[in-house]
Amino acid sequence: MISLKRMNAILQKDFKDFSRNFAVSSIIFTPIILGAFYGRIGVDSLESHYMLINMAFAMVASFVQCCLIxxxxxxxxxRGLMLSPATTAEILGGKSLLTFVFTMIVVFFTGYLAEYKPANIAIIAIAVVLSSFFYIALGTLLGLYSKSVMEASVLVMPVFIIFSFGSFLTHSVEKYPILKAATYLPNIQLIELATKVETGAGFADVLVELAIILGWVIASIILTVVIYRKRMVD
Known part of the structure; x- marks a missing residue:
């Protein structure tokens, strides 16, 4: 059984640590400010909207989570947390809960201020929640490899570049066929799903994209748990 009391205690501790670290906490406002800027200048392409949303995932879900770990x-x-009575699910769940809440808030306000209005908000919401699990797991994984917050800031930079601006790689697929593998990245799949939704696609029409994103989520969580348990016995 998962103890909600233990998870809540970890959540409260993370919130206090997060609020004290101005360098980390201030980063969550960047996607929102950019969303407001894009909305005011009239940028209304789907690709620009999802560049902002994927940037929010990288900056909040991955970067903040990485820095907290x-x-x-x-x-x-x-180490003390690992050796406490709390289980792996309670620790990782508690450590991820704050990041998840902030990610949802930032993605919502980024999309709202950028004036993004999806044709089917339910499908987009499911895809966004699934994607957030992947980025949080990725942030946790990088955090387990980091020795300090400064090192975490460096490690997370490739994530920011690949998942925020990686969609531009797809424009060169015809010239460089090897880049076709990049189309299966979760950020690209999210854009393809959103494109289908805008053309009137229903839930059944985007199952492939959701399945690919889910596959990334499952793989990242399994890898994170394995590395976490290895760190317990180091």
């Missing part, structure tokens, strides 16, 4: 390691408190 790295800060625990830097302060030598992660």
């Amino acid at each position: 790295a800060e625990e390691k830097e302060k030598n408190t992660l």
Whole structure:
């Protein structure tokens, strides 16, 4: 059984750590500010909307999560947490809950201020929630490899570049066929799903894209749990 009390305790501790670290907490406003800027200048393409949304995932879900884990390691408190009565699910769930809430808030306001109005908000919501799980797991994984918040900031940069601007790689697929593999990245699948939704596609029409994103989520969670448990016995 998962103890909600333990998860809540971890959540409250993370919130206090997050609010004290201005360098990390201020990053969550960047996608929102960019969304407001894009909305005011009239940029209304689907690709620009999802560049902002994927940027929000990279900056909040991955970067913030990575820094929260790295800060625990830097302060030598992660080891104590691992050796506490809390289970792996409680620790990773509690450590991810704050990031998930902030990610949903930032993605919502980024899309709202950028004036993105999806044709089917239910499908987009499901895809966004699924995608957030992947980015949070990726952030956790990078945090487990980081020794400090500074190192975490460096490690997360490739994630920011690939998943925020990776959609531009698809424009060169015809010239460089090897880049076709990039079309299966979760950020690209999210854009393809959104494109289908705008043409009137229903839930059944986007099952392939959702399945690919889900596959990334499952793979990233499994890898994160494996690495986490290896760190427990290091």
